[in-house]
Amino acid sequence: MSNAEAAGVPHGTSSPSRGVSGSGLSLHQLGQYHVTNGIGRLTEGIMTKGQGSYVEYDDGKRYLDFTSGIGVTSLGHCHPKVSQAAAEQCLTLVHAQCSIAFHKPYLQLVERLLLMMPHPSLNSFFFWNSGSEAVEAAIKLARVATGRQNIICMQGAYHGRTFGASAVTRSKTIYSEGTFPLMPGVFSIPYPYWHQHGLPPSTPPSELASKSLYQLDLVLAQQTTPRDTAAIIVEPLLGEGGYVPAPPEFLQGLRDVCDKHGIMLIVDEVQSGFARTGKYFMIEHSGVRPDIMVIAKGLANGFPLSGVISRKELTDKLKPGTLGGTYAGNAVSCAAAVAVADAFKQENILTNVQERSRELFAALESLRSDPDVAPYILDVRGRGLMVAIEFTSPNPPGGKLDPFIKPDSPKMMAQRVVKTCVKEGLLILTTSAYEVVRFIPPLNISPEELKKGMDIFTEAVKAVVKEGRSENVVV
Numbered sequence: 001m002s003n004a005e006a007a008g009v010p011h012g013t014s015s016p017s018r019g020v021s022g023s024g025l026s027l028h029q030l031g032q033y034h035v036t037n038g039i040g041r042l043t044e045g046i047m048t049k050g051q052g053s054y055v056e057y058d059d060g061k062r063y064l065d066f067t068s069g070i071g072v073t074s075l076g077h078c079h080p081k082v083s084q085a086a087a088e089q090c091l092t093l094v095h096a097q098c099s100i101a102f103h104k105p106y107l108q109l110v111e112r113l114l115l116m117m118p119h120p121s122l123n124s125f126f127f128w129n130s131g132s133e134a135v136e137a138a139i140k141l142a143r144v145a146t147g148r149q150n151i152i153c154m155q156g157a158y159h160g161r162t163f164g165a166s167a168v169t170r171s172k173t174i175y176s177e178g179t180f181p182l183m184p185g186v187f188s189i190p191y192p193y194w195h196q197h198g199l200p201p202s203t204p205p206s207e208l209a210s211k212s213l214y215q216l217d218l219v220l221a222q223q224t225t226p227r228d229t230a231a232i233i234v235e236p237l238l239g240e241g242g243y244v245p246a247p248p249e250f251l252q253g254l255r256d257v258c259d260k261h262g263i264m265l266i267v268d269e270v271q272s273g274f275a276r277t278g279k280y281f282m283i284e285h286s287g288v289r290p291d292i293m294v295i296a297k298g299l300a301n302g303f304p305l306s307g308v309i310s311r312k313e314l315t316d317k318l319k320p321g322t323l324g325g326t327y328a329g330n331a332v333s334c335a336a337a338v339a340v341a342d343a344f345k346q347e348n349i350l351t352n353v354q355e356r357s358r359e360l361f362a363a364l365e366s367l368r369s370d371p372d373v374a375p376y377i378l379d380v381r382g383r384g385l386m387v388a389i390e391f392t393s394p395n396p397p398g399g400k401l402d403p404f405i406k407p408d409s410p411k412m413m414a415q416r417v418v419k420t421c422v423k424e425g426l427l428i429l430t431t432s433a434y435e436v437v438r439f440i441p442p443l444n445i446s447p448e449e450l451k452k453g454m455d456i457f458t459e460a461v462k463a464v465v466k467e468g469r470s471e472n473v474v475v
Contacts, residue, residue: 027058042067042429043422050077053442053449055427064453066428066441071271071386074298075343076442082301082339089335098127098328099321105334112341117309118281119289124315126308127329131270131296132160134306135233137323138292139164139183142231142264144322145314150185150224152216152232155196156241156432157188159233159268168233171240172433187223189215193244194379195390195434198403201379205247213253226261231292233266236282242432243388244381245277248286255288264291264314270306271386274298275344275443278354278384285383298443301340303333349443353384356450360387360439363454373465376409385443391417391435394469409435410464420460426453 025033028046045057053076056062068074075082089105096103110125117123128134143149153159153168160169166176167183176182190196192208199208220226232254238244258265267290272282276298283290291314296306304327343349364380364387367373379390391413392406399405410416414435421428431438437457441450 042418042427052076052078053445061425063422063425063427064449064456066426066439066453068298068440068442069302070429071276071297071440073302074274074276074443075301075340075347075349076444077302079301079340079343081343082336085339086303086332086336089332093331095327096331097326099324103329103331103334105331105338106329108338109334109341112338113307113309116280116341118284118293121289121311122293122309124310124312126315126323127334128306128308128325129304129327129330130160131268131294131306132162132165133325134270134294134296134308135159135165135168135266135268136162137308138233138266138294139168139231140322141292141308141310141314141318142266145317146230146262146264148228148230150187150229152219152224152229153186153188154191154234154238154241155188156191156193156238156244157233157235157268158240159235159270169240185224185228187219189219191238191241191244192247192250193238193242195242195404198398201390206249209247209250209253212250213257216254216257220257220261226263229261229263231264231266232258233268235268235270235272236286236288237272237277237383237386239271240431242390242434242436243386243438245282245383246286248288251283251286251288258291266290266292266294268294270294270296272383274340275349275353276384276386276440277382278350278357280344280350282383282386299340300333300337303330303336305330305333305337347444352445353443356441356445356447357384357387359447359450360385360441360454363451363458364389367458367461370462373461376406376413376465378404382439385439385441385445387439388431388436391437393435396435397433408469410467411469413464416464416467417457417460420463421456424456424460426456426460428453428457 047055048058049056053065054062055065139151151168155170158169158171159165161175164183167186169175170188190212192212194201194203194208197211236246236251254265267283269281273295279285292310294308299305368377368380376392378392382388392409394407394409394411396402396405414430414437417437418428418430429438430436
């Protein structure tokens with residue numbers, strides 16, 4: 001059924017010219033008909049309000065939100081201090097274009113972030129609007145700084161939907177399907193993820209790191225020589241590819257290769273940054289120094305803002321005008337981000353993440369110990385409050401050659417679990433080409449809210465396992 005038919009608009013009916021009043025459609029029908037089909041949605045309702053860990057819809061339904069706007073509203077919806085800071089800025093200065101002048105919130109944000117950086121060499125900042133744009137700027141910087149073109153990315157990586165970002169995105173084909181050619185000069189290696197290597201989930205992280213670094217050496221010997229390679233881009237905790245933490249040995253190995261050959265190491269912390277993993281940035285767990293770091297999502301708690309951070313000696317190679325953008329570093333978004341940085345410290349967010357993380361993992365391990373459910377769980381992984389559970393599948397992406405294929409598994413298990421959770425009042429998301437459900441609750445979530453969500457999730461998994469391989473599955 002087309003969106004138009006779903007909206008109750010007969011096939012062939014022309015688009016209404018005067019909005020709702022002229023169309024006779026409800027807002028919901030208007031959205032189904034007039035909003036592009038290129039957007040996928042978890043629900044088809046209209047969200048009207050958010051407060052803390054909860055959101056409300058126009059039909060009165062209230063949901064516990066374990067998506068945080070895909071890792072954005074890390075301090076919960078409408079955090080009072082953040083919203084107040086943005087509101088006050090709206091009454092002072094909304095738009096101070098970055099190519100015309102500095103503005104106060106921009107500089108205050110730089111001041112706050114300097115104290116949070118994983119390495120003191122990260123001392124030069126550029127703020128943009130989205131993670132994809134920041135990735136584009138990082139690639140541009142790497143190419144200018146090295147005088148080289150090629151980029152090495154990771155299998156399973158997600159860096160955005162614009163053309164340069166899509167070129168280094170390898171998590172799902174949907175993000176670039178039908179749009180080639182993308183940016184040239186991109187090569188990929190396997191991420192140290194057991195499923196990509198066809199090894200058991202119990203494989204030691206050091207072994208996975210070694211296998212991926214071996215593939216990197218081969219790429220540099222066979223496909224892009226170091227003298228042509230500008231950068232290696234990596235998520236220290238694979239996001240859209242399955243919420244897989246990179247072993248420290250792997251990240252340290254990347255740093256060694258980059259140092260040896262003068263290659264820039266771009267660390268994408270768009271989803272894993274800002275206390276999500278129990279430290280301000282995931283890269284801190286390894287002690288590795290990025291040459292360029294990309295940030296966004298939790299930076300401003302819902303206000304559009306991203307950033308590219310590097311060493312001044314590198315950014316000084318950029319000519320004025322190389323970077324910019326009409327809305328880059330918007331004053332209201334920057335003011336919100338300053339309030340976020342202050343709230344992290346004032347509200348002991350890192351401590352809460354660490355404590356709730358232990359409870360989240362304990363709940364998932366308890367589920368995995370259930371003898372009825374255990375055969376269908378392949379892995380529980382993540383860091384902090386960026387956590388995933390991977391289920392078995394009767395038809396995984398590798399087909400019959402996938403060593404972990406399980407013919408008696410429930411079909412489309414991850415999506416069915418998510419659908420069941422939504423019915424019970426919990427918003428939660430799948431991720432990756434595999435059967436993976438991810439947990440991204442607010443960083444300040446309470447023990448009671450976390451337990452409520454995990455109880456709903458546990459019962460949903462048990463229900464799907466009990467239902468089994470239904471031939472009438474509709475997701």
